[in-house]
Amino acid sequence: MWQIQWLLGLLPDWVWHVVLFLGIAAVLAGMFLKMVPFVSTYSLPIKAIGAAVTALALWMEGGIATEAKWLERVAELEEQVKVAEAKSAQVNTVIETVYVDKIQIVEKTKVITRNAIRNSANKIDRVCKIEPEVITILNDAAKITANTGVKK
Amino acid sequence: MKAILAIITVSALTACTAVTPVKRNFPAVPASINKPCETLKEVEKTDKLSEVLVTVTDNYSRSLECQLKVDAWIEWYTQQKKVFESVK
Numbered sequence: 580m581w582q583i584q585w586l587l588g589l590l591p592d593w594v595w596h597v598v599l600f601l602g603i604a605a606v607l608a609g610m611f612l613k614m615v616p617f618v619s620t621y622s623l624p625i626k627a628i629g630a631a632v633t634a635l636a637l638w639m640e641g642g643i644a645t646e647a648k649w650l651e652r653v654a655e656l657e658e659q660v661k662v663a664e665a666k667s668a669q670v671n672t673v674i675e676t677v678y679v680d681k682i683q684i685v686e687k688t689k690v691i692t693r694n695a696i697r698n699s700a701n702k703i704d705r706v707c708k709i710e711p712e713v714i715t716i717l718n719d720a721a722k723i724t725a726n727t728g729v730k731k
Numbered sequence: 732m733k734a735i736l737a738i739i740t741v742s743a744l745t746a747c748t749a750v751t752p753v754k755r756n757f758p759a760v761p762a763s764i765n766k767p768c769e770t771l772k773e774v775e776k777t778d779k780l781s782e783v784l785v786t787v788t789d790n791y792s793r794s795l796e797c798q799l800k801v802d803a804w805i806e807w808y809t810q811q812k813k814v815f816e817s818v819k
Contacts, residue, residue, distance in 0.1 A: 656753040659818045666817070669756040670810040675761035680805040682763075682796055689792040693785055700781035707780045714774050719785065721771035721790060 580584025592643050599636035755818070758811050765805060768797035 609626030612618050637716070771793060774786040 648766065653753055660753060660755055660794075663814050663818050664758075666814045667811060670807070670814060671759065671761050674803055674807050674810070675763055677806075678761070678764055678799060678816065681799050685792050685795045685799070689788060692788045696781050696784045700779070703781045703784070704779045709778045710785055711776065711781055714776055714783070715817065717787075718773040721773055 587639055588642065588646075595636050595639040595643065598632060602629050602631075602633030602636050606633060687728060758814070760807060761803075763798050764795045766800075768800060780798065 605625055609622045609629055612625060613622040631676075637654035771790045772786050774783050777783065
């Protein structure tokens with residue numbers, strides 16, 4: 580069905596306005612010719628053809644109107660997508676800026692803490708000596724391992 | 732004649748289906764958050780608490796960075812979903 584509509588749709592819109600006008604004119608002419616002697620025999624076929632042409636033209640007019648509506652909707656959606664893409668890029672910029680700022684704070688805090696440890700290293704190390712097991716336990720905690728070390 | 736009229740009428744009543752040809756691109760993720768979290772550092776063999784503390788501090792930083800990354804991803808998803816749903 581759509582192939583027929585596509586083929587007919589290749590014609591410019593004004594053609595269908597003219598065809599509609601001609602169809603209605605043919606129906607009216609058929610009605611008028613009925614009253615004229617000698618020609619009245621042609622009134623029925625003219626009326627029938629006029630009705631068929633009117634129906635076809637109305638159908639195409641409907642198609643033209645629907646297509647115009649859809650094109651309008653597509654344009655509206657394209658505009659919305661454009662706005663959304665701009666907003667999306669803006670959101671990315673904000674998120675990245677906030678993230679980078681916070682990372683810099685973490686880095687600064689790390690440097691400050693390391694300096695504090697370095698400055699107090701003598702005092703800290705004098706008071707406490709670390710047993711080798713502590714290192715193993717701590718390193719195990721930093722790894723993703725299936726061995727939980729729990730004895731049954 | 733009636734048959735032709737019937738065909739025309741049925742054709743005219745045929746419903747139209749349409750798919751709007753509007754292409755949408757998946758939003759890009761900021762490059763800085765699109766990286767895996769760093770693995771935690773291990774403490775080298777030592778008996779000095781200060782050296783252990785330095786590694787622990789580094790690991791705290793890595794953990795915080797990873798937390799910030801996850802938070803950024805959650806924020807990114809929430810915001811992008813809102814933007815996506817604004818197109819109707």
